[in-house]
Amino acid sequence: MKHAVISCLHANLAAVKAVLNDIDQQGIDDITCLGDLVGYGPQPNEVVDLVRERAIASCQGCWDEDIIEGLNACECSYPSQLAEKRGHLAHEWTAEQLTDINKDFLASLPTSIRRDRILFVHGSPNSQHEYLLPDMNAFAALERVEKAGADTLFCGHTHQPYVRELKNGSIRVRLQNTSNNKAEEKEINLPMRKIVNAGSVGEPRHGSINATYVIHDDVSGEVEIKEVAYDIRQTCQAIIDAGLPPIFAWRLSHGFEFAEQAEDASHVCER
Amino acid sequence: MGRKWLISGSPGCGKTTWILNKIKSNQGACGYLRLIEQANNNKEKLPESLIDYTFLKDQAPHLQDLSDCSDTSMSQQKDFLILIELSQSQSPESLEPAELNPYVKSQLESLRLQPDRHLHFGRDSELPNNDTLVFKKLESWSLNLAKRVWDPQSLNTFWFELVNGAYGDVYRAKALMNLPDGQSIFFNWIVSQKGSQFLPLKTVSPPNGRPESPSALVIQGKGLDCIGIESTINHCLLNDALLEMHQTPLRNQQPEALRTN
Amino acid sequence: MIERWALVSGLKGDLETYELIQSDLKKARGVNTLFVLGDMIGPERNCDALLNRLQNPRRGELKPQCIYGWWEEQLLAEQGLRGEQKADALRLNKGEEAVTALLNAVDSYHLKWLASLQFGFIELDCGLIHGSSADIGDNLTSQTSPLILIDRLTRLDVNRLFTAHSTEQFHLELTGGGLDSQVKELNGESQHQQKVSKQSIIGIGAGANYTIYDVGSDKTHFLTVSGQYNTKGKGFA
Numbered sequence: 001m002k003h004a005v006i007s008c009l010h011a012n013l014a015a016v017k018a019v020l021n022d023i024d025q026q027g028i029d030d031i032t033c034l035g036d037l038v039g040y041g042p043q044p045n046e047v048v049d050l051v052r053e054r055a056i057a058s059c060q061g062c063w064d065e066d067i068i069e070g071l072n073a074c075e076c077s078y079p080s081q082l083a084e085k086r087g088h089l090a091h092e093w094t095a096e097q098l099t100d101i102n103k104d105f106l107a108s109l110p111t112s113i114r115r116d117r118i119l120f121v122h123g124s125p126n127s128q129h130e131y132l133l134p135d136m137n138a139f140a141a142l143e144r145v146e147k148a149g150a151d152t153l154f155c156g157h158t159h160q161p162y163v164r165e166l167k168n169g170s171i172r173v174r175l176q177n178t179s180n181n182k183a184e185e186k187e188i189n190l191p192m193r194k195i196v197n198a199g200s201v202g203e204p205r206h207g208s209i210n211a212t213y214v215i216h217d218d219v220s221g222e223v224e225i226k227e228v229a230y231d232i233r234q235t236c237q238a239i240i241d242a243g244l245p246p247i248f249a250w251r252l253s254h255g256f257e258f259a260e261q262a263e264d265a266s267h268v269c270e271r
Numbered sequence: 272m273g274r275k276w277l278i279s280g281s282p283g284c285g286k287t288t289w290i291l292n293k294i295k296s297n298q299g300a301c302g303y304l305r306l307i308e309q310a311n312n313n314k315e316k317l318p319e320s321l322i323d324y325t326f327l328k329d330q331a332p333h334l335q336d337l338s339d340c341s342d343t344s345m346s347q348q349k350d351f352l353i354l355i356e357l358s359q360s361q362s363p364e365s366l367e368p369a370e371l372n373p374y375v376k377s378q379l380e381s382l383r384l385q386p387d388r389h390l391h392f393g394r395d396s397e398l399p400n401n402d403t404l405v406f407k408k409l410e411s412w413s414l415n416l417a418k419r420v421w422d423p424q425s426l427n428t429f430w431f432e433l434v435n436g437a438y439g440d441v442y443r444a445k446a447l448m449n450l451p452d453g454q455s456i457f458f459n460w461i462v463s464q465k466g467s468q469f470l471p472l473k474t475v476s477p478p479n480g481r482p483e484s485p486s487a488l489v490i491q492g493k494g495l496d497c498i499g500i501e502s503t504i505n506h507c508l509l510n511d512a513l514l515e516m517h518q519t520p521l522r523n524q525q526p527e528a529l530r531t532n
Numbered sequence: 533m534i535e536r537w538a539l540v541s542g543l544k545g546d547l548e549t550y551e552l553i554q555s556d557l558k559k560a561r562g563v564n565t566l567f568v569l570g571d572m573i574g575p576e577r578n579c580d581a582l583l584n585r586l587q588n589p590r591r592g593e594l595k596p597q598c599i600y601g602w603w604e605e606q607l608l609a610e611q612g613l614r615g616e617q618k619a620d621a622l623r624l625n626k627g628e629e630a631v632t633a634l635l636n637a638v639d640s641y642h643l644k645w646l647a648s649l650q651f652g653f654i655e656l657d658c659g660l661i662h663g664s665s666a667d668i669g670d671n672l673t674s675q676t677s678p679l680i681l682i683d684r685l686t687r688l689d690v691n692r693l694f695t696a697h698s699t700e701q702f703h704l705e706l707t708g709g710g711l712d713s714q715v716k717e718l719n720g721e722s723q724h725q726q727k728v729s730k731q732s733i734i735g736i737g738a739g740a741n742y743t744i745y746d747v748g749s750d751k752t753h754f755l756t757v758s759g760q761y762n763t764k765g766k767g768f769a
Contacts, residue, residue, distance in 0.1 A: 079424050080423075080425040080507075081422035081506065081509070082422065082503065082506045083424075126666075135715075138726035139679055139711055140682065140683040140687075142679060143680055143682070143683040146679060161718065162715055164715045165712075165714040167711075167712050169711035171708075171709040172706070172708040173678050173705065175702060175703070175705075176702065212718070225718055227718060247432065250432070250436075251432075
């Protein structure tokens with residue numbers, strides 16, 4: 001059966017509607033969302049309402065968590081002072097707009113959703129803030145999936161959709177310790193695993209302004225990356241009307257993220 | 272025998288670069304003066320002049336600044352070269368430079384500098400013919416950034432946004448920006464040319480608080496969102512505590528250590 | 533010049549053992565740096581004498597370069613020096629009594645020094661950390677999945693990681709292997725094989741068991757305070 005995975009909606013209603021419409025047209029009922037329903041974008045309540053109405057199973061993203069808990073992301077998760085100040089602006093605005101019901105909804109979201117050997121998370125099994133980029137060290141990437149006890153790991157957070165298959169792996173080691181005078185050599189064969197990044201609906205960063213999401217066929221294992229055009233002018237106008245910084249509209253309409261991702265992609269906030 | 276040349280041309284035509292090369296290749300003493308077409312009530316140098324003077328002086332330390340008074344002793348020296356840059360806020364209607372305006376004339380007279388040659392970009396073939404845009408009326412916006420220090424990554428983002436049109440149609444942007452490590456970077460960009468020029472000045476301030484070196488930003492363009500520009504700049508500048516945080520490790524270069532929390 | 537490091541951890545207030553190690557190191561050739569990878573304190577005995585000595589080495593002794601470990605982290609958290617965190621891990625694992633014992637074992641005079649310690653050192657291409665950069669309490673042993681070990685090396689971007697938390701002495705060298713990675717993106721597919729880099733994880737032991745590392749030859753020697761190699765005099769490359 002096919003199911004759709006969406007992520008990083010970022011309060012961009014026009015983009016969310018366009019993607020849900022695209023999913024509906026393919027007759028897919030099963031949708032999983034990997035979090036970041038809000039943040040930066042101009043329609044946080046409308047987007048959360050829609051996700052609730054459609055009963056879309058969702059994980060909690062780092063933005064969803066921060067809105068409830070107060071700013072939890074450490075300063076080092078922003079690549080620059082400018083990005084941090086903009087992030088804080090967006091945070092304050094969003095926190096003020098969100099209704100209590102919607103805040104409670106975001107607070108109720110789990111950090112991960114498991115379906116047999118498939119795990120859905122926002123960033124990585126380690127943290128909502130960790131980026132799993134497609135060029136991350138393959139062993140470290142495999143470690144994340146193994147740690148999760150999954151065959152396939154669905155994640156978002158980077159806003160760049162990809163499917164990464166890790167296979168034919170082995171590691172040879174030589175071990176010496178106090179109890180054994182002779183070095184022991186062994187070889188470990190690694191299992192085949194898959195990481196699927198669902199991209200971003202509301203804040204794409206893959207070099208185009210279109211929304212992205214993925215469709216997974218759990219029988220064949222096939223994953224299709226989908227790109228959907230939406231009326232970006234509507235969202236840009238809503239950003240201006242809401243009194244959010246106009247630079248957010250400019251960045252969105254040029255396919256840049258509102259704030260760039262942290263330079264150290266493997267960074268995990270200690271807090 | 273020395274020379275006194277007046278150099279004029281549209282914004283971004285390459286006057287300063289040409290002048291720098293001329294100064295570098297001249298054997299004798301060199302003087303530089305930058306004139307503007309309209310009276311400036313402020314005694315201080317305008318940001319654009321400040322940038323050009325500082326940049327040229329950094330690249331050619333023997334250069335004499337003639338903005339305060341004409342150094343008559345220079346004219347006595349062999350092979351002296353005085354270059355007078357005339358900044359034009361808009362392109363002249365024709366390639367022929369119009370008659371020098373009375374304000375420019377009076378400045379030259381008061382400094383007792385009568386140019387013996389007038390070279391104009393776009394007309395004189397010995398000058399490079401850079402592809403400049405013909406703009407009729409430009410808005411100009413500038414900001415003195417003395418003692419301001421940028422968060423390096425933020426500066427990167429700001430400049431990218433600025434020259435890519437996030438704050439209106441920018442045709443030309445020029446700046447001297449301070450970084451926390453004491454470096455001062457010359458930024459130069461014009462819409463008709465590919466990419467920005469980033470040149471660290473040779474003069475570096477010690478990483479010890481706010482630098483004394485001049486710093487300014489000049490932008491020419493249309494429909495400039497000056498409030499947006501200033502608001503972003505304010506988000507990029509380091510406060511005292513953050514500046515100190517950047518500079519402390521530079522002052523005491525200790526063996527590398529890891530820290531969390 | 534020969535450069536050799538001595539790596540010590542888990543003293544937990546045991547000044548006597550520390551003095552024996554220092555005495556051994558005086559006899560050992562070429563040991564010019566002493567790293568103490570945390571757990572200088574513990575709940576079993578009063579730790580003040582050892583902490584005094586670490587901060588004020590005697591003449592002729594190697595001056596220790598210390599980082600904090602799991603026990604220091606618990607104490608600092610409980611004393612309110614780690615934000616809102618408390619010694620939850622200790623409380624959970626060993627109960628309230630252990631928390632009280634730890635508080636009693638260290639004079640608050642030493643808190644300032646303990647709080648000033650680093651999380652780890654990077655020396656040459658080596659990372660020295662109590663657990664790992666993933667967690668101060670990361671229990672890396674010779675039996676830990678090599679996948680996890682590669683992850684810990686990658687996080688720090690080092691070729692050798694010296695770790696102490698497990699208290700085990702071991703030298704695990706990654707000697708070969710690889711992993712195929714196939715990435716599909718919107719603009720196409722790419723394939724890449726990641727090779728296993730020649731890297732090592734070294735468990736330095738704890739208390740009376742310590743390690744000498746020969747930087748030039750990349751050899752590790754596991755010792756005990758008796759002055760004998762644990763591997764009966766054999767080094768390991």
